[in-house]
Amino acid sequence: MIEKLLLKLRARDVVSPEEEAAIRDTIAEVEDVPARKTVVKRGETLNRSVLLIEGLMCRYKDLRNGRRQITALHVAGDFLDLHGFTLKHLDHDVMSLSPCRVAYASHERLTRITEDYPHLTRLLWFSTNLDAAIHREWELSLGQRIGAVRAAHLICELHTRLQIVGLVREHDFELPLNQTELGECLGLTVVHTNRVLKELRERGLAHFKKAVVTIHDMDQLKAFAEFDPTYLYLASQAR
Amino acid sequence: MPRFFFHMYNGHGDTPDEVGSDLEDQAAARRLAIDSVRSMISEDARRGTIDLKGRIDVMDGAGNVLVTVEFAEAFEVRLPDGTRL
Numbered sequence: 001m002i003e004k005l006l007l008k009l010r011a012r013d014v015v016s017p018e019e020e021a022a023i024r025d026t027i028a029e030v031e032d033v034p035a036r037k038t039v040v041k042r043g044e045t046l047n048r049s050v051l052l053i054e055g056l057m058c059r060y061k062d063l064r065n066g067r068r069q070i071t072a073l074h075v076a077g078d079f080l081d082l083h084g085f086t087l088k089h090l091d092h093d094v095m096s097l098s099p100c101r102v103a104y105a106s107h108e109r110l111t112r113i114t115e116d117y118p119h120l121t122r123l124l125w126f127s128t129n130l131d132a133a134i135h136r137e138w139e140l141s142l143g144q145r146i147g148a149v150r151a152a153h154l155i156c157e158l159h160t161r162l163q164i165v166g167l168v169r170e171h172d173f174e175l176p177l178n179q180t181e182l183g184e185c186l187g188l189t190v191v192h193t194n195r196v197l198k199e200l201r202e203r204g205l206a207h208f209k210k211a212v213v214t215i216h217d218m219d220q221l222k223a224f225a226e227f228d229p230t231y232l233y234l235a236s237q238a239r
Numbered sequence: 240m241p242r243f244f245f246h247m248y249n250g251h252g253d254t255p256d257e258v259g260s261d262l263e264d265q266a267a268a269r270r271l272a273i274d275s276v277r278s279m280i281s282e283d284a285r286r287g288t289i290d291l292k293g294r295i296d297v298m299d300g301a302g303n304v305l306v307t308v309e310f311a312e313a314f315e316v317r318l319p320d321g322t323r324l
Contacts, residue, residue: 147282179258190260191245191275191295192282198254 001030001053001103004077004165009123011164013239019120022113026105027051033096035176040081040094048104050081055100056176060184061092070184072135073097073158073177077165082128085110098176098211122239133231142187147196148203150186152225155206155213160229172214182208242300243268245275249293249310259300268297269306276313291316291324 002023009015015023028048033039039050039057050057052074059072059080071092074080084090085107096102114121137157141150158175162168175182183193200206205221207214215221240261245268247254262268272295280289291314297306316324 146286180260189271189275189278191247191256191272192278194245194256194258195247195254195279198252 001027002051004053005051005079006077007165008077009127010236012126012233012236013123014236015120015123019117019123022117022120026109026113027103028106028109029104031102031104033100033102035096035098035100038093038095039100039102040084040090042091042093043089045089046081046084046087046107048106049079049083049085049110050094051079051103051105052076053101053103055102056097057094057100057102058097058177058181058185059092059094068184069187070181071138072131073185075158075161075165076167078131079105079124079127080131082110082124083131097181119239126233126239130233133233137231138185147186147188147192148199149225150188151182151193151196152200152205152221153227154185155200155208155215156222156225156227156229157232158213159215159218160232160234164234171216172212174211175208175213176211178211179208243271243305244298244300245272246296246298247293248296249290265297265305269308272297272306272308273313276308276310280310280313 005023006015006020030053040046054076057074057080058070059074060068060070062068081090081094113124134157141153145153159168159173162173167173179193179197180190183190186193186196188196197208203220203224204216205224206216240263242259242261244256244259246256260271262271276295280291283289291311293310295308296304297308298304311324318324
Protein backbone atom coordinates (compact mmCIF):
# COMPACT_ATOMS: atom_id res chain seq x y z
CA MET A 1 0.00 0.00 0.00
CA ILE A 2 2.86 2.40 0.76
CA GLU A 3 4.97 1.07 -2.12
CA LYS A 4 4.81 4.31 -4.12
CA LEU A 5 5.91 6.34 -1.11
CA LEU A 6 8.79 3.91 -0.63
CA LEU A 7 9.78 4.26 -4.31
CA LYS A 8 9.79 8.03 -3.88
CA LEU A 9 11.86 7.97 -0.69
CA ARG A 10 14.21 5.20 -1.82
CA ALA A 11 15.04 7.20 -4.94
CA ARG A 12 16.58 9.71 -2.52
CA ASP A 13 17.98 7.65 0.35
CA VAL A 14 17.95 4.24 2.00
CA VAL A 15 14.82 3.27 3.91
CA SER A 16 15.48 0.39 6.31
CA PRO A 17 12.96 -2.43 6.87
CA GLU A 18 12.37 -1.07 10.40
CA GLU A 19 11.64 2.38 9.02
CA GLU A 20 9.34 0.87 6.40
CA ALA A 21 7.43 -0.95 9.17
CA ALA A 22 7.23 2.27 11.17
CA ILE A 23 5.60 4.07 8.24
CA ARG A 24 3.13 1.21 7.82
CA ASP A 25 2.27 1.48 11.51
CA THR A 26 1.21 5.11 11.15
CA ILE A 27 -1.63 4.19 8.78
CA ALA A 28 -4.85 4.24 10.75
CA GLU A 29 -7.36 4.08 7.92
CA VAL A 30 -7.60 3.72 4.15
CA GLU A 31 -10.37 5.35 2.15
CA ASP A 32 -11.44 5.44 -1.49
CA VAL A 33 -12.61 8.91 -2.39
CA PRO A 34 -14.44 9.92 -5.56
CA ALA A 35 -13.07 12.56 -7.94
CA ARG A 36 -13.43 16.20 -6.96
CA LYS A 37 -13.96 15.70 -3.27
CA THR A 38 -12.37 18.07 -0.79
CA VAL A 39 -10.49 15.78 1.58
CA VAL A 40 -8.98 18.43 3.85
CA LYS A 41 -10.86 21.67 4.35
CA ARG A 42 -9.10 24.94 4.99
CA GLY A 43 -9.09 25.73 8.70
CA GLU A 44 -10.35 22.41 10.05
CA THR A 45 -8.44 20.99 13.00
CA LEU A 46 -6.33 18.03 11.93
CA ASN A 47 -5.28 14.95 13.85
CA ARG A 48 -4.21 12.90 10.84
CA SER A 49 -2.25 13.39 7.62
CA VAL A 50 -3.10 12.25 4.11
CA LEU A 51 -0.86 9.88 2.17
CA LEU A 52 -1.90 9.47 -1.45
CA ILE A 53 -1.86 5.81 -2.47
CA GLU A 54 -3.45 6.08 -5.89
CA GLY A 55 -4.82 8.89 -8.05
CA LEU A 56 -4.23 12.61 -8.47
CA MET A 57 -4.90 15.29 -5.85
CA CYS A 58 -4.32 19.01 -5.58
CA ARG A 59 -4.01 21.86 -3.14
CA TYR A 60 -5.97 24.95 -4.10
CA LYS A 61 -7.01 28.39 -2.95
CA ASP A 62 -10.01 30.37 -4.18
CA LEU A 63 -10.59 34.08 -4.49
CA ARG A 64 -13.96 35.50 -3.57
CA ASN A 65 -14.72 36.12 -7.27
CA GLY A 66 -14.55 32.38 -7.85
CA ARG A 67 -11.11 32.23 -9.43
CA ARG A 68 -9.13 29.26 -8.31
CA GLN A 69 -5.41 28.65 -8.21
CA ILE A 70 -4.27 25.07 -7.91
CA THR A 71 -1.03 25.57 -6.01
CA ALA A 72 0.24 21.99 -6.20
CA LEU A 73 -0.50 18.67 -7.82
CA HIS A 74 0.12 15.47 -5.90
CA VAL A 75 0.73 12.06 -7.37
CA ALA A 76 0.64 8.59 -5.86
CA GLY A 77 3.27 8.20 -3.18
CA ASP A 78 3.09 11.81 -2.03
CA PHE A 79 2.66 12.12 1.73
CA LEU A 80 0.94 15.33 0.80
CA ASP A 81 -0.50 16.41 4.07
CA LEU A 82 2.53 16.01 6.29
CA HIS A 83 2.23 19.80 6.30
CA GLY A 84 -0.83 19.44 8.51
CA PHE A 85 1.15 17.40 11.04
CA THR A 86 2.96 20.48 12.30
CA LEU A 87 0.53 23.18 11.12
CA LYS A 88 -2.53 21.46 12.71
CA HIS A 89 -4.80 23.16 10.21
CA LEU A 90 -4.25 24.18 6.60
CA ASP A 91 -4.55 27.57 4.91
CA HIS A 92 -5.85 25.88 1.76
CA ASP A 93 -8.03 22.98 0.66
CA VAL A 94 -6.89 19.56 -0.53
CA MET A 95 -9.04 17.90 -3.19
CA SER A 96 -9.07 14.72 -5.25
CA LEU A 97 -8.99 15.34 -9.00
CA SER A 98 -9.48 11.69 -9.95
CA PRO A 99 -10.91 8.84 -7.90
CA CYS A 100 -8.25 8.34 -5.26
CA ARG A 101 -7.20 5.88 -2.61
CA VAL A 102 -5.82 7.66 0.42
CA ALA A 103 -4.34 6.46 3.68
CA TYR A 104 -4.58 8.49 6.85
CA ALA A 105 -1.62 8.56 9.21
CA SER A 106 -2.50 9.55 12.74
CA HIS A 107 -0.56 12.49 14.14
CA GLU A 108 -0.10 10.56 17.36
CA ARG A 109 1.81 7.83 15.54
CA LEU A 110 3.70 10.35 13.44
CA THR A 111 4.81 11.98 16.69
CA ARG A 112 6.15 8.60 17.76
CA ILE A 113 8.17 8.40 14.53
CA THR A 114 9.74 11.75 15.27
CA GLU A 115 10.72 10.47 18.71
CA ASP A 116 11.94 6.99 17.77
CA TYR A 117 13.18 7.23 14.17
CA PRO A 118 15.35 10.31 13.60
CA HIS A 119 16.51 9.28 10.11
CA LEU A 120 12.99 8.51 8.94
CA THR A 121 11.90 11.84 10.42
CA ARG A 122 14.52 13.55 8.26
CA LEU A 123 13.23 11.70 5.20
CA LEU A 124 9.69 12.93 5.87
CA TRP A 125 11.11 16.39 6.47
CA PHE A 126 12.88 16.04 3.11
CA SER A 127 9.55 15.30 1.45
CA THR A 128 7.95 18.51 2.76
CA ASN A 129 11.08 20.42 1.71
CA LEU A 130 10.66 18.86 -1.72
CA ASP A 131 7.07 20.17 -1.79
CA ALA A 132 8.47 23.63 -1.04
CA ALA A 133 11.01 23.32 -3.87
CA ILE A 134 8.20 22.42 -6.28
CA HIS A 135 6.18 25.41 -5.05
CA ARG A 136 9.15 27.68 -5.81
CA GLU A 137 9.38 26.30 -9.33
CA TRP A 138 5.64 26.90 -9.84
CA GLU A 139 6.10 30.48 -8.58
CA LEU A 140 8.82 30.98 -11.16
CA SER A 141 6.51 29.58 -13.83
CA LEU A 142 3.52 31.69 -12.81
CA GLY A 143 5.57 34.85 -12.52
CA GLN A 144 8.01 34.59 -15.39
CA ARG A 145 7.26 31.84 -17.90
CA ILE A 146 4.85 32.39 -20.77
CA GLY A 147 1.86 30.08 -20.94
CA ALA A 148 3.17 27.51 -23.43
CA VAL A 149 6.50 27.19 -21.60
CA ARG A 150 4.70 26.98 -18.27
CA ALA A 151 2.58 24.10 -19.58
CA ALA A 152 5.62 22.37 -21.10
CA HIS A 153 7.49 22.71 -17.82
CA LEU A 154 4.61 21.23 -15.84
CA ILE A 155 4.46 18.27 -18.23
CA CYS A 156 8.20 17.66 -17.77
CA GLU A 157 7.84 17.88 -13.99
CA LEU A 158 4.92 15.46 -13.84
CA HIS A 159 6.68 13.06 -16.19
CA THR A 160 9.68 13.01 -13.86
CA ARG A 161 7.63 12.67 -10.68
CA LEU A 162 5.44 9.92 -12.13
CA GLN A 163 8.43 8.08 -13.53
CA ILE A 164 9.87 7.74 -10.02
CA VAL A 165 6.74 5.94 -8.86
CA GLY A 166 6.47 3.84 -12.02
CA LEU A 167 3.45 5.55 -13.56
CA VAL A 168 4.70 6.55 -16.99
CA ARG A 169 4.52 4.46 -20.11
CA GLU A 170 7.01 4.80 -22.94
CA HIS A 171 5.62 7.98 -24.46
CA ASP A 172 2.65 8.92 -22.33
CA PHE A 173 1.17 9.13 -18.87
CA GLU A 174 -2.25 9.60 -17.38
CA LEU A 175 -3.11 13.03 -16.08
CA PRO A 176 -6.69 12.72 -14.86
CA LEU A 177 -7.77 16.34 -14.79
CA ASN A 178 -9.76 18.44 -17.22
CA GLN A 179 -8.60 21.44 -19.18
CA THR A 180 -10.16 23.89 -16.72
CA GLU A 181 -8.19 22.30 -13.87
CA LEU A 182 -5.01 22.24 -15.92
CA GLY A 183 -5.62 25.95 -16.49
CA GLU A 184 -6.05 26.44 -12.75
CA CYS A 185 -2.57 24.98 -12.27
CA LEU A 186 -1.15 27.27 -14.94
CA GLY A 187 -3.00 30.44 -13.95
CA LEU A 188 -4.75 30.49 -17.32
CA THR A 189 -8.40 30.32 -18.34
CA VAL A 190 -9.60 27.16 -20.03
CA VAL A 191 -9.66 28.92 -23.40
CA HIS A 192 -6.13 30.23 -22.98
CA THR A 193 -5.05 26.75 -21.90
CA ASN A 194 -6.51 25.38 -25.11
CA ARG A 195 -4.40 27.83 -27.13
CA VAL A 196 -1.29 26.89 -25.17
CA LEU A 197 -1.89 23.17 -25.71
CA LYS A 198 -2.39 23.81 -29.38
CA GLU A 199 0.99 25.52 -29.51
CA LEU A 200 2.68 22.50 -27.87
CA ARG A 201 0.92 20.23 -30.36
CA GLU A 202 1.90 22.32 -33.35
CA ARG A 203 5.51 22.47 -32.22
CA GLY A 204 5.45 18.67 -32.18
CA LEU A 205 6.27 18.54 -28.45
CA ALA A 206 3.32 17.10 -26.56
CA HIS A 207 -0.38 16.48 -26.65
CA PHE A 208 -2.98 16.48 -23.86
CA LYS A 209 -6.22 14.71 -24.66
CA LYS A 210 -8.76 12.78 -22.64
CA ALA A 211 -6.66 12.90 -19.49
CA VAL A 212 -3.57 11.48 -21.19
CA VAL A 213 -0.38 13.42 -21.89
CA THR A 214 1.51 12.12 -24.92
CA ILE A 215 5.06 13.32 -25.35
CA HIS A 216 6.18 13.47 -28.97
CA ASP A 217 9.71 14.69 -28.44
CA MET A 218 11.03 14.59 -24.87
CA ASP A 219 14.35 16.29 -25.63
CA GLN A 220 12.73 19.14 -27.50
CA LEU A 221 10.04 19.48 -24.84
CA LYS A 222 12.68 19.78 -22.12
CA ALA A 223 14.63 22.29 -24.20
CA PHE A 224 11.51 24.37 -24.87
CA ALA A 225 10.60 24.32 -21.16
CA GLU A 226 14.22 24.91 -20.05
CA PHE A 227 13.50 22.03 -17.71
CA ASP A 228 16.23 21.37 -15.17
CA PRO A 229 15.15 18.66 -12.71
CA THR A 230 17.65 19.77 -10.04
CA TYR A 231 14.77 21.16 -7.95
CA LEU A 232 13.31 17.63 -7.70
CA TYR A 233 16.37 16.41 -5.76
CA LEU A 234 16.67 13.10 -7.57
CA ALA A 235 20.01 11.97 -6.17
CA SER A 236 20.21 9.25 -3.57
CA GLN A 237 22.32 10.33 -0.62
CA ALA A 238 22.36 10.15 3.17
CA ARG A 239 19.91 12.68 4.55
CA MET B 240 -24.90 22.75 -16.38
CA PRO B 241 -24.83 23.24 -20.14
CA ARG B 242 -21.62 22.72 -22.07
CA PHE B 243 -20.13 25.55 -24.10
CA PHE B 244 -17.41 25.36 -26.74
CA PHE B 245 -15.03 28.27 -27.28
CA HIS B 246 -13.73 28.31 -30.83
CA MET B 247 -11.10 30.92 -31.45
CA TYR B 248 -10.10 32.56 -34.71
CA ASN B 249 -7.07 34.86 -34.71
CA GLY B 250 -3.46 35.45 -35.73
CA HIS B 251 -2.37 32.19 -34.10
CA GLY B 252 -4.60 30.31 -36.49
CA ASP B 253 -7.90 28.76 -35.60
CA THR B 254 -8.09 27.05 -32.25
CA PRO B 255 -11.09 24.77 -32.10
CA ASP B 256 -12.40 23.66 -28.72
CA GLU B 257 -12.99 19.93 -28.87
CA VAL B 258 -13.65 19.47 -25.18
CA GLY B 259 -15.96 22.26 -24.07
CA SER B 260 -16.63 23.59 -20.57
CA ASP B 261 -19.63 23.19 -18.32
CA LEU B 262 -20.81 26.60 -17.18
CA GLU B 263 -23.87 27.98 -15.47
CA ASP B 264 -25.30 29.96 -18.37
CA GLN B 265 -24.56 31.96 -21.47
CA ALA B 266 -23.63 35.04 -19.43
CA ALA B 267 -20.96 33.02 -17.61
CA ALA B 268 -19.70 31.74 -20.97
CA ARG B 269 -19.43 35.30 -22.27
CA ARG B 270 -17.54 36.39 -19.14
CA LEU B 271 -15.12 33.51 -19.59
CA ALA B 272 -14.57 34.42 -23.25
CA ILE B 273 -13.78 38.04 -22.31
CA ASP B 274 -11.47 36.94 -19.47
CA SER B 275 -9.68 34.62 -21.85
CA VAL B 276 -9.16 37.26 -24.50
CA ARG B 277 -7.72 39.61 -21.87
CA SER B 278 -5.44 36.89 -20.57
CA MET B 279 -4.15 35.89 -24.01
CA ILE B 280 -3.67 39.43 -25.29
CA SER B 281 -1.80 40.44 -22.14
CA GLU B 282 0.55 37.53 -22.68
CA ASP B 283 1.07 38.57 -26.30
CA ALA B 284 1.60 42.16 -25.12
CA ARG B 285 4.43 40.95 -22.85
CA ARG B 286 6.01 39.50 -25.95
CA GLY B 287 5.61 42.82 -27.78
CA THR B 288 2.51 42.43 -29.92
CA ILE B 289 -1.06 43.51 -29.48
CA ASP B 290 -3.18 42.05 -32.24
CA LEU B 291 -6.87 42.62 -31.73
CA LYS B 292 -7.92 40.91 -34.94
CA GLY B 293 -9.70 37.82 -33.78
CA ARG B 294 -12.79 36.52 -32.11
CA ILE B 295 -14.14 33.74 -29.98
CA ASP B 296 -17.35 32.04 -31.04
CA VAL B 297 -19.12 30.45 -28.11
CA MET B 298 -21.10 27.49 -29.38
CA ASP B 299 -23.44 24.92 -27.97
CA GLY B 300 -22.94 21.21 -28.52
CA ALA B 301 -24.94 21.31 -31.74
CA GLY B 302 -22.57 23.87 -33.26
CA ASN B 303 -24.87 26.89 -32.98
CA VAL B 304 -23.03 30.13 -32.27
CA LEU B 305 -24.54 31.55 -29.09
CA VAL B 306 -22.22 34.49 -28.48
CA THR B 307 -19.37 36.06 -30.40
CA VAL B 308 -16.73 38.04 -28.55
CA GLU B 309 -14.48 40.12 -30.78
CA PHE B 310 -11.04 40.59 -29.22
CA ALA B 311 -11.40 44.38 -29.45
CA GLU B 312 -14.61 44.24 -27.41
CA ALA B 313 -12.70 43.00 -24.39
CA PHE B 314 -10.76 46.26 -24.06
CA GLU B 315 -11.09 49.98 -23.94
CA VAL B 316 -8.16 51.11 -26.08
CA ARG B 317 -6.80 54.66 -25.79
CA LEU B 318 -4.36 55.73 -28.48
CA PRO B 319 -1.82 58.60 -28.20
CA ASP B 320 -3.79 60.78 -30.65
CA GLY B 321 -6.73 60.73 -28.31
CA THR B 322 -8.80 58.18 -30.19
CA ARG B 323 -10.59 55.55 -28.23
CA LEU B 324 -11.53 52.20 -29.63
